[in-house]
Amino acid sequence: MLILQILLNAIVLGSLYACIAVGFSLVWGVLNVINMMHGSFIVLGSYLAWGAYKALGIAPWTSLLIAAPVFFCIGYGIQRGVLNRVIAAPVLVTLTLTFGLDLILNNAMLVAFTADYRQLVLDPSLGSLSAGSLVVPIDRIVAMVFSLLLTLALFLVLRRSRIGRAIVAVRMDRDAARLMGVDVPSIYATAFGLGAAMAGCAGVLLAMIFPISPIASGSYLGKAFVVCVLGGLGSVPGAVVGGLFLAIVESFGSLVLGPENSVTLSFGLLIVFLIFRPQGLLGKRGFE
Amino acid sequence: MLGLSFRSHPHSARLLSMFACAVVSTLTVMTVQAQDVIRFGAPLPLTGPLAPEALKQQQGYNLWAEQVNKAGGIKVGDKKMKVEIVYADYQSNTPRAVQTAERLITQDKVNFLFSPFGSGAAKAASTVSEKYGVPTIASTASSAAVYDQGYKYLFGTFTPNDTLTTPLVKIVKQKAPEVKRVAILARNDLFPLAIAQEMDKAAKQNGFDVVFFEKYAINTMDHSSALSQIKAKSPQWIFVTGYINDLILIKKQMDDQKMQAPVVTMIAGPAYKEFVTATGKTSENISSAAWWHPAERYQGQDIFGSTENYTKLFRDKYKAEPDYAQASASVSGALFQMAIEKAGSLDRNKVRDELAKMNVQTFYGPVKFGPNGQINSLKPPVFQIQNGQPVVVYPAAIKQGEFRLGVK
Numbered sequence: 196m197l198i199l200q201i202l203l204n205a206i207v208l209g210s211l212y213a214c215i216a217v218g219f220s221l222v223w224g225v226l227n228v229i230n231m232m233h234g235s236f237i238v239l240g241s242y243l244a245w246g247a248y249k250a251l252g253i254a255p256w257t258s259l260l261i262a263a264p265v266f267f268c269i270g271y272g273i274q275r276g277v278l279n280r281v282i283a284a285p286v287l288v289t290l291t292l293t294f295g296l297d298l299i300l301n302n303a304m305l306v307a308f309t310a311d312y313r314q315l316v317l318d319p320s321l322g323s324l325s326a327g328s329l330v331v332p333i334d335r336i337v338a339m340v341f342s343l344l345l346t347l348a349l350f351l352v353l354r355r356s357r358i359g360r361a362i363v364a365v366r367m368d369r370d371a372a373r374l375m376g377v378d379v380p381s382i383y384a385t386a387f388g389l390g391a392a393m394a395g396c397a398g399v400l401l402a403m404i405f406p407i408s409p410i411a412s413g414s415y416l417g418k419a420f421v422v423c424v425l426g427g428l429g430s431v432p433g434a435v436v437g438g439l440f441l442a443i444v445e446s447f448g449s450l451v452l453g454p455e456n457s458v459t460l461s462f463g464l465l466i467v468f469l470i471f472r473p474q475g476l477l478g479k480r481g482f483e
Numbered sequence: 484m485l486g487l488s489f490r491s492h493p494h495s496a497r498l499l500s501m502f503a504c505a506v507v508s509t510l511t512v513m514t515v516q517a518q519d520v521i522r523f524g525a526p527l528p529l530t531g532p533l534a535p536e537a538l539k540q541q542q543g544y545n546l547w548a549e550q551v552n553k554a555g556g557i558k559v560g561d562k563k564m565k566v567e568i569v570y571a572d573y574q575s576n577t578p579r580a581v582q583t584a585e586r587l588i589t590q591d592k593v594n595f596l597f598s599p600f601g602s603g604a605a606k607a608a609s610t611v612s613e614k615y616g617v618p619t620i621a622s623t624a625s626s627a628a629v630y631d632q633g634y635k636y637l638f639g640t641f642t643p644n645d646t647l648t649t650p651l652v653k654i655v656k657q658k659a660p661e662v663k664r665v666a667i668l669a670r671n672d673l674f675p676l677a678i679a680q681e682m683d684k685a686a687k688q689n690g691f692d693v694v695f696f697e698k699y700a701i702n703t704m705d706h707s708s709a710l711s712q713i714k715a716k717s718p719q720w721i722f723v724t725g726y727i728n729d730l731i732l733i734k735k736q737m738d739d740q741k742m743q744a745p746v747v748t749m750i751a752g753p754a755y756k757e758f759v760t761a762t763g764k765t766s767e768n769i770s771s772a773a774w775w776h777p778a779e780r781y782q783g784q785d786i787f788g789s790t791e792n793y794t795k796l797f798r799d800k801y802k803a804e805p806d807y808a809q810a811s812a813s814v815s816g817a818l819f820q821m822a823i824e825k826a827g828s829l830d831r832n833k834v835r836d837e838l839a840k841m842n843v844q845t846f847y848g849p850v851k852f853g854p855n856g857q858i859n860s861l862k863p864p865v866f867q868i869q870n871g872q873p874v875v876v877y878p879a880a881i882k883q884g885e886f887r888l889g890v891k
Binding site (some may be wrong): 196197200201204205208268310311312313314316320323327330332334335404405406408410411413414417418424440443445446447450454455456457458459 | 535564670671697698699700701702703704705706707708709711712715727728731732738739741757761762763791797
């Protein structure tokens, strides 16, 4: 029964990890930009959900409708106004630039919200579902379902829509896409906007689950990194598989080796994958 | 160019002498001022990961200094001297804390010293204050290892870690004899782990059965697996250590997994108001312990007078509730003040002797240092969240309510 409970915990946690990572993976895969602001976008999304619930009583799942366009615009603006200027430079330049922007954003959040931990407490609480001795908290199920729906939506956008095909085309061959008449700077901005929107939405959902503080952004970024490497860079299904894989390894690692080793285990796994399977579990298949 | 113009100018000599006079008189003013001020050195990790803790220390010292100066200063013999706290940042880097302490003594010429933050840095820096014979009060060092060096000039205001866990174990044993199975989950970090180990020891000595004792890593984002394992052992007492973010998350996940137990203890989150705000009703009946709590009611001979007055002054200045870290910093200043006034001089040896034989009541509790310099008079309070408020349940002399069982 304990094994089943831990498996159940891992599946729910894995979907949240996927949600954390998918936007990061998209930006890295398409733009070759390691967006160090990703963690802070997630935290900012959590503050949006927390503020909307506290001040206006808007439930987090409704806040998704606000977060998605708001964060898309923020991301689009940052890419168009700042990142596009250095996009052709080596990856280290964009990394440093997003790192610098993250310092500004994170410190601004520290000033605005302080480092105090806050928690979005739903009233009444959603409670938990139980079957026998198995228990799953409903807020995690809600977050999981919305995470998977958002990830599916992103997948469909990339696969079915014209703009999605343009993003994939740019990712595969930028010069050829430009020759075909694709407006590359605008596609970059759209992809970055989508990545930011996914981060913001992830933050909104995670606000129900994790304590909120600007300090948490580093942990989110770390998870996004590991999930991307495990699942395969730039792949939407890869983020889901990577997230689930990471959560299962961590949960059962905690059972077998003790909870103090689960973080070490996930980063150990990162190193093993970087050496032996750098393309991740699902390979570098892109968004086709 | 400047030298030439001086030489060629007929009034240059006079100008120069006027300038010299001005410099000398300024220096004299400065020395007079310096003589009227007692300087306390405070090496603190003002930047870096320990910065939030340093801020608390600073708030505590500043509040004390402000009160002293408002009252005209510290009475030294027949004159009153103002207080100045000289802060120096060691950037959360312990080896640098030692250098910083030395610099404060040798270059900034402080009269007395407060230790850097935490047991490790306080122990490291105590060597320097011993070398120069500077009385030093450590306001955040609880480990017995800090005080076992036979030093004469080091004093500390935190009792050893076991004074937090032993009373808890005794209360539970007395109030709930049916509670036998204890599960301990500890953050793998210096203080949280040390407290958990003390708990393990105290529980076993008192006949409890420790059915689970595991550590979790710093930066753990999810505790569901560890909590499922605890739940499977059906403990009656769940004892968790960590910092506030860990404990908020763990409590939330305990609710998610519908974990209930007669006793749930968490150290060191519930001492902070944010913990109760973030966990809401689910924090009811969670017990904890700390070296000091604003709910205590001590009448003191120190400048703050009483716990109530201290809490009020703190609230007025910072618009927040004080916790044990800030109170310990403030009381450290107040203890220096009492020792200096009793010694009637700034002589370091005399002040040291007054500290060593000190036996006073303060807003922080009774203060008396053991032969090793660590406080041995304090009974750290055990408290419990009842109706959303922390209520002291031990020691008997200041208790505000009875220990309750049942945490949902």
